[in-house]
Amino acid sequence: MAGRLLAVGAGVVVGRAALRAVAARPAGATLERTNFRGRTVTLAAGPALAAGAAVAGALGASSRPAAGATLVAGLSAGAVGLYDDVVGARPDQKTAKGFAGHLGALREGRVTSGLVKIAGVGAAGLGAAALLAADPTVAGHRRRRRQGPVGRTVDVLLGAGVIAGTANLLNLLDLRPGRALKSGLLLAAPLTGGVHGGVAAGAAGAAAGLLPADLDERVMLGDSGANALGAQLGVALAARSGPVGRAVLLAALAALTAASEKVSFTQVIANTPVLRELDALGRRPA
16 A cells, blocks of 8 residues: 555656646747637646656556556657647648548558557557566466467557557547546556556556646646556556456457547537536636
């Protein structure tokens, strides 16, 4: 329990310190954006969350492979997300929307920043899953040792899918102040127990530390923060799941991603009283 609390505290401290450092840099003005209500906010919360969650999660990890997976997933997903936040704001990049839009641009011979982000998050998930495969404390490790090369490869690919899919899911929810952070905290809560609970606890601490500024519409997570938070929680999910569990999680994540192409999550939340109240809780009045 003490280790979990230390991870939460480290996430709060590192996340807030990183936010001040990023916002104070001369290039901080390039991270300013206009949110859905027309207010000027800064995307500095994205890299701040990535740093706070990854550092705190690595400190709370129970093994070196898990710590390495946390750093690879969180920092890499945050970095490619930041690239998309900056480059994706250019006029020539704004026409491609969603996964289908990025693939359509590729068929036309254009590589969008969003496609770079998708590939980067996937690579981060693959690297993190490969590190988890070497960790004897990860669920299903003994079974993995008995599997042949094909079975182990499939298991790593499933883990990579869970990590990348969770990163994408949190990013899909980052459309209103505090929504992605609240979702991350709700997902992290049951994951803070068990051997790998420190990874989720570090992510939860960073999310909690930045939540007030996000709700007050002073900052925005952007792709950098949402992808980093989701990727790290994906590591926590993959670490406690065997092959069957990973397959079930990946199927659920794929279904939600496919649904997002057809259904507006914002509209679903607005039409569901419980979700609507939770979504608006603590948010700055219109």
